[in-house]
Amino acid sequence: MSISQRLTDVFKFDSEGVPTIKIVFWGCSLAGKTSALTVYNILRRIEDPEHIYSELKKINDPSGRTIYYDQSIFDLPRGQGTALPALRYAVWTVAGQKRHYDTRRIVIRGADGLVIMFDPSNEQWADNVDALKELVTLVEDDLKSGDLPFLVVLNKIDLPKSERVPTEDFMNLLVEVGLATDVGDAYMRTLEMSCLDARNDLVSLPSLPNWREMIDENGRLKRGFRPDSVRRVAAPIEQITRMIIQNKIGRLKK
Ligand SMILES: Nc1nc2c(ncn2[C@@H]2O[C@H](COP(=O)(O)OP(=O)(O)O)[C@@H](O)[C@H]2O)c(=O)[nH]1
Ligand SMILES: [Mg+2]
Numbered sequence: 001m002s003i004s005q006r007l008t009d010v011f012k013f014d015s016e017g018v019p020t021i022k023i024v025f026w027g028c029s030l031a032g033k034t035s036a037l038t039v040y041n042i043l044r045r046i047e048d049p050e051h052i053y054s055e056l057k058k059i060n061d062p063s064g065r066t067i068y069y070d071q072s073i074f075d076l077p078r079g080q081g082t083a084l085p086a087l088r089y090a091v092w093t094v095a096g097q098k099r100h101y102d103t104r105r106i107v108i109r110g111a112d113g114l115v116i117m118f119d120p121s122n123e124q125w126a127d128n129v130d131a132l133k134e135l136v137t138l139v140e141d142d143l144k145s146g147d148l149p150f151l152v153v154l155n156k157i158d159l160p161k162s163e164r165v166p167t168e169d170f171m172n173l174l175v176e177v178g179l180a181t182d183v184g185d186a187y188m189r190t191l192e193m194s195c196l197d198a199r200n201d202l203v204s205l206p207s208l209p210n211w212r213e214m215i216d217e218n219g220r221l222k223r224g225f226r227p228d229s230v231r232r233v234a235a236p237i238e239q240i241t242r243m244i245i246q247n248k249i250g251r252l253k254k
Contacts, residue, residue, distance in 0.1 A: 025114075033096065040072075043234055067095050075087070174186040192232070201227035
């Protein structure tokens with residue numbers, strides 16, 4: 001069988017015939033999932049808007065809480081981690097509030113990879129535990145077998161230490177639910193970031209003294225000038241995309 005025939009075994013194709021992968025941000029309410037996808041969207045808008053296939057859709061209640069999901073779809077720029085001619089990645093976030101269990105179950109269906117987001121705010125500990133345990137009951141086998149690649153994000157690292165649950169508690173939690181073999185393994189899977197810092201840094205970019213140097217002739221931000229905070233917010237999406245592609249190509253080779 002040819003490779004292109006077998007691609008259909010591992011990738012889903014959208015209505016335009018482009019292989020499309022689905023990434024889902026999972027985590028308790030207020031962890032920062034919508035913020036992360038918003039920052040990523042703004043970044044792509046100032047770097048390469050032509051690769052945004054579908055702008056961010058937010059399905060919110062009047063107070064801005066996600067009630068169903070957020071979703072945005074991007075085209076993978078050629079040559080970024082794949083020999084595939086084209087690839088789209090759809091990024092979704094779930095509604096974290098407990099009452100939205102049914103919608104989460106629907107949103108996670110068909111996910112190719114997960115970004116599990118923790119909120120280290122002290123008062124959110126129990127909600128983090130509940131969200132993680134719910135995830136494990138839904139997709140335990142796929143997570144543990146490696147069929148469903150995932151990585152972990154600890155958001156809000158801007159919070160002062162006194163307002164934050166120690167990182168090690170989250171690492172122990174990952175071990176306890178069986179998503180990491182030991183604390184070292186848990187750290188390896190975990191990225192830290194602050195959507196708040198990233199948003200502030202993005203907003204203040206144009207007032208930096210070297211702004212002219214940061215943009216190309218079309219007024220686009222050059223990739224090398226992503227502020228560190230913004231790079232950290234983009235990293236989970238970029239890394240999980242690579243992990244998903246590797247996972248699928250790995251299955252092709254078998
Ligand atoms: N301090 C701090 N607040 C954040 C950060 N990210 C998000 N927030 C705030 O946390 C709240 C919930 O964010 P949101 O993205 O709606 O969370 P979601 O429920 O997971 O989608 C909002 O008030 C955000 O402004 C962060 O990195 N640091
Ligand atoms: Mg949200």
